[in-house]
Amino acid sequence: MLNIVLFGPPGAGKGTQSKKLVNEYNLVHLSTGDLLRSEIKEGTELGLRAKVLMDEGRLVPDEVVIGMIRNKLNANPNAEGFIFDGFPRTEKQAEALDNLLTEVNESITRMIALEVEDAELVERLLERGKDSGRADDQDENVVKNRLKVYQDETAILKNYYQSQSKFTSINGFGSIDEVFERLSNSIRAAKEV
Numbered sequence: 432m433l434n435i436v437l438f439g440p441p442g443a444g445k446g447t448q449s450k451k452l453v454n455e456y457n458l459v460h461l462s463t464g465d466l467l468r469s470e471i472k473e474g475t476e477l478g479l480r481a482k483v484l485m486d487e488g489r490l491v492p493d494e495v496v497i498g499m500i501r502n503k504l505n506a507n508p509n510a511e512g513f514i515f516d517g518f519p520r521t522e523k524q525a526e527a528l529d530n531l532l533t534e535v536n537e538s539i540t541r542m543i544a545l546e547v548e549d550a551e552l553v554e555r556l557l558e559r560g561k562d563s564g565r566a567d568d569q570d571e572n573v574v575k576n577r578l579k580v581y582q583d584e585t586a587i588l589k590n591y592y593q594s595q596s597k598f599t600s601i602n603g604f605g606s607i608d609e610v611f612e613r614l615s616n617s618i619r620a621a622k623e624v
């Protein structure tokens with residue numbers, strides 16, 4: 432299996448690139464942000480509770496997102512691999528993901544981080560907010576809070592994967608196709624190991 436953690440701050444292009452990778456490598460795309468937004472759309476209790484945190488740019492509890500990922504892994508037993516997008520975001524989530532994969536004799540192949548400067552991220556997110564309908568993309572304070580949460584709580588996961596020799600960092604600045612080319616090169620290299 433090819434299991435990729437596509438990592439990076441909000442606005443780095445994880446969602447866009449995941450869609451292209453899914454087509455290229457026949458993977459299942461698991462985005463906890465997308466899963467949470469569909470809970471909100473369906474008006475579930477989980478969605479209602481998550482929305483309050485998401486609208487402020489804060490993380491939802493680990494147990495909630497870990498449970499969602501567990502369900503999706505179980506629901507796709509024949510997948511050729513997964514792209515994890517926006518998950519894990521904390522060390523607890525990273526450990527839980529390793530454990531869930533170990534249970535089925537699998538593991539993360541590579542964590543690939545898209546690096547983009549903060550000023551560019553703010554611009555991209557506010558631009559996306561004009562038609563994404565996402566409240567958390569429309570308010571500059573919320574956008575900045577999401578970037579702060581990423582720096583404070585999530586970026587440290589690079590060390591987690593580095594210590595497993597699974598970390599690759601790539602430049603996320605450039606056209607969608609340019610970034611995709613860099614990503615594909617990293618994945619090709621990871622598959623050869």
Ligand code: AMP
Binds near residue numbers: 465493519524
């Ligand atoms: P995203 O679509 O990945 O930018 O996520 C949007 C929002 O959903 C985040 O700002 C968090 O509030 C929440 N969220 C998504 N994924 C996670 C996660 N792995 N852990 C905690 N909160 C998450």
